[in-house]
Amino acid sequence: MHDVAILKSGASSPKPHRARSRFVLDMRQSLPTWKQALFLGGSLAIGLAISVAILAIAGISPIQLAFELAGVFNATSLRGVLFQAAPMMLVGLAASLAFRLGFWNLGLEGQMLLGGIFAEGVSIYEIGPPQTRLVVMGIAAAIGGSLWCLLGGLLKMRFRVNEIIATLLLNYVAKYFLFHLLYGAWQDPKTAYPQSAPLRPFERLFDLGFGVNGGLLTAIAAVALAGWMVHLSRVGFYMRIISANPSMAKVLGVPIRAITIWIVLISGACAGLAGFVNVASQEGRLTDSYADGYLFSGALIAFLSRNDPLVVAIVGFLVAVLFITGQTLQVFYQIPFTMVQLIEAIIVMSVASSEFFIRHRIRWLRQESA
Amino acid sequence: MIPFLTNWFADVPGTAVPYALGALGLIICERSGVLNLTAEGLMLVGALAGVASYLEFGGHSGLSLVIAMISASAVSLLFAGLVVVLRVNQVIAGLSMVFFCQGLTGLLGIITGWQNKRITGLLPMTVWPLSEIPVVGKIFFMQDAVVYLTVVIYIVVNWWLFSTMMGLRIRAVGENPAAADAAGISVSLYRVLAIVIGSSLLGLAGAYISVVSVKLWVSGMTSGRGWIAVALVVFARWAPWPALGGALLFGCIEALIPHIAAAGIRVPQYLVMMTPYLATIAVMIWVGATQSVGTSEPGALGQPHVREERR
Numbered sequence: 255m256h257d258v259a260i261l262k263s264g265a266s267s268p269k270p271h272r273a274r275s276r277f278v279l280d281m282r283q284s285l286p287t288w289k290q291a292l293f294l295g296g297s298l299a300i301g302l303a304i305s306v307a308i309l310a311i312a313g314i315s316p317i318q319l320a321f322e323l324a325g326v327f328n329a330t331s332l333r334g335v336l337f338q339a340a341p342m343m344l345v346g347l348a349a350s351l352a353f354r355l356g357f358w359n360l361g362l363e364g365q366m367l368l369g370g371i372f373a374e375g376v377s378i379y380e381i382g383p384p385q386t387r388l389v390v391m392g393i394a395a396a397i398g399g400s401l402w403c404l405l406g407g408l409l410k411m412r413f414r415v416n417e418i419i420a421t422l423l424l425n426y427v428a429k430y431f432l433f434h435l436l437y438g439a440w441q442d443p444k445t446a447y448p449q450s451a452p453l454r455p456f457e458r459l460f461d462l463g464f465g466v467n468g469g470l471l472t473a474i475a476a477v478a479l480a481g482w483m484v485h486l487s488r489v490g491f492y493m494r495i496i497s498a499n500p501s502m503a504k505v506l507g508v509p510i511r512a513i514t515i516w517i518v519l520i521s522g523a524c525a526g527l528a529g530f531v532n533v534a535s536q537e538g539r540l541t542d543s544y545a546d547g548y549l550f551s552g553a554l555i556a557f558l559s560r561n562d563p564l565v566v567a568i569v570g571f572l573v574a575v576l577f578i579t580g581q582t583l584q585v586f587y588q589i590p591f592t593m594v595q596l597i598e599a600i601i602v603m604s605v606a607s608s609e610f611f612i613r614h615r616i617r618w619l620r621q622e623s624a
Numbered sequence: 625m626i627p628f629l630t631n632w633f634a635d636v637p638g639t640a641v642p643y644a645l646g647a648l649g650l651i652i653c654e655r656s657g658v659l660n661l662t663a664e665g666l667m668l669v670g671a672l673a674g675v676a677s678y679l680e681f682g683g684h685s686g687l688s689l690v691i692a693m694i695s696a697s698a699v700s701l702l703f704a705g706l707v708v709v710l711r712v713n714q715v716i717a718g719l720s721m722v723f724f725c726q727g728l729t730g731l732l733g734i735i736t737g738w739q740n741k742r743i744t745g746l747l748p749m750t751v752w753p754l755s756e757i758p759v760v761g762k763i764f765f766m767q768d769a770v771v772y773l774t775v776v777i778y779i780v781v782n783w784w785l786f787s788t789m790m791g792l793r794i795r796a797v798g799e800n801p802a803a804a805d806a807a808g809i810s811v812s813l814y815r816v817l818a819i820v821i822g823s824s825l826l827g828l829a830g831a832y833i834s835v836v837s838v839k840l841w842v843s844g845m846t847s848g849r850g851w852i853a854v855a856l857v858v859f860a861r862w863a864p865w866p867a868l869g870g871a872l873l874f875g876c877i878e879a880l881i882p883h884i885a886a887a888g889i890r891v892p893q894y895l896v897m898m899t900p901y902l903a904t905i906a907v908m909i910w911v912g913a914t915q916s917v918g919t920s921e922p923g924a925l926g927q928p929h930v931r932e933e934r935r
Binding site: 278308312360413419422423424427430434437550590598600602609614 | 661717724730735894913930
């Protein structure tokens with residue numbers, strides 16, 4: 255009450271608005287699709303131009319960049335991109351399913367780490383016969399990831415802990431747990447590096463031809479299943495109601511709790527599988543950095559695909575191209591890999607800004623002062 | 625036991641300062657209704673800018689701390705443009721700012737060669753003769769200048785936010801932007817102001833880690849302290865003094881880690897390093913169990929304000 259009195263008191267309060275010309279924002283009711291695409295494309299172009307400019311300052315001329323980008327599409331590099339696309343699609347899926355429900359799962363890296371650790375554990379303790387070892391490792395990874403994600407989900411549902419903070423902090427916990435293993439019991443006695451002994455040949459995802467491996471097939475199957483779940487199944491229908499209007503969903507008797515737990519588990523399982531794919535294909539062993547840079551990549555893929563699992567596949571592939579280009583620049587031009595995160599952030603910012611112009615019209619309001 | 629406790633508590637102010645300054649900066653910003661997740665990123669900007677200006681401008685610690693504050697404020701203008709002018713979702717904008725800053729500082733640190741260069745940094749000062757008091761002296765009167773400055777900053781910010789017109793307007797904009805707008809307060813102006821001033825404290829928090837504590841720049845060196853500061857704000861219910869208390873609590877936990885090993889207690893090193901994060905989660909559980917939802921947070925936290933929008 256006291257505050258309001260001060261707000262209204264004359265001498266110290268700001269001057270009232272006089273009639274003067276100013277910008278006003280109109281809310282657009284609708285905008286033709288081609289115009290929306292124009293705004294989106296325009297801001298994406300600006301974002302990419304800024305990224306190219308930053309790379310130019312860092313010492314990569316646009317011509318070199320174009321050369322390196324074109325180089326990604328030759329046969330050997332394309333295999334690398336396809337290898338990279340699998341974990342990208344899986345983390346993108348993990349992020350998009352959770353974001354679709356309004357659950358900010360930012361624990362993707364921690365869930366990947368747990369997935370990798372569980373898969374490695376299956377290898378170390380030799381669970382299951384060699385013929386089915388890979389399958390058991392994959393299932394273990396999915397369980398590991400989903401348990402780690404469920405921890406964040408339970409903290410939110412049971413204790414009302416903000417899931418952004420909870421899942422993010424659990425990443426650090428997972429990372430130190432990985433260090434505990436890699437500098438301790440699981441370290442390869444033959445090396446001084448923080449890495450485990452190499453996986454056995456039958457525990458690795460090998461190339462089936464043209465860069466297609468079991469990881470990519472798993473990712474595509476996951477995308478198809480998630481697409482079916484989101485667009486056709488009852489769960490997807492419930493998810494739409496919950497994200498549109500939670501209180502309405504409650505009144506209608508939608509099983510919010512069950513759906514949330516289910517999505518949290520699936521999201522974590524996808525991230526865990528991504529960790530397994532990285533350990534079993536690219537690295538071939540548990541290393542200390544196989545999940546680095548995937549958190550924001552996953553968020554970026556979910557954001558650009560508007561949480562649609564089918565679009566995730568395409569965007570995931572493009573982000574894989576970005577990742578491989580980033581690795582090339584790191585190897586040949588000593589550009590640190592964090593460059594990739596910088597470009598990803600610029601892309602998200604520019605695309606997010608375009609929504610302002612899609613939703614509002616800026617108008618110059620002319621007023622004659624009295 | 626007494627030497628162990630003295631050594632431990634003497635380290636607490638130093639480890640608590642980044643949390644205290646970070647949380648205070650976030651409180652200023654969030655009191656204006658802007659949900660600020662940028663802490664981790666802007667602390668990195670401050671940390672790099674601090675070391676960089678120390679290396680480039682002849683090793684003046686005070687100057688490098690000021691430049692770090694200015695740098696973080698400058699970068700925060702990008703965040704202000706996104707959330708205040710363009711009304712981007714504040715979670716998305718905050719997250720992309722964190723990764724933008726991580727990418728930018730990582731890149732700059734490498735291509736300029738500022739990474740892994742050891743500096744002398746700011747040394748602790750001795751408040752003689754008070755520092756000669758047996759136990760109390762080492763804990764309270766042998767700290768660096770920023771520790772004492774932090775207390776001053778807390779007093780000033782508390783006065784500014786709760787006893788001045790400008791502070792009142794910032795809080796009004798955060799509680800009910802529509803009403804503040806109707807009263808003639810420029811919502812955008814005060815939100816930008818709160819972001820820029822709050823971010824300068826985030827920059828100082830980051831520079832403290834690099835220039836005073838670690839005396840080195842390494843990519844990603846804040847290692848989640850920004851996120852802990854974000855949690856601390858919720859724990860403190862957006863009030864400065866409880867945030868200082870929380871910062872001291874986390875300072876105690878973090879300062880204990882090296883002393884456990886030094887005391888010869890054998891515990892797995894990396895499991896011990898989890899404790900600040902686990903403690904944060906524990907504190908958040910306590911907050912969730914004792915506080916009812918949404919009672920203490922600023923009324924318009926996270927909501928962009930568009931005057932023409934009907935609600």
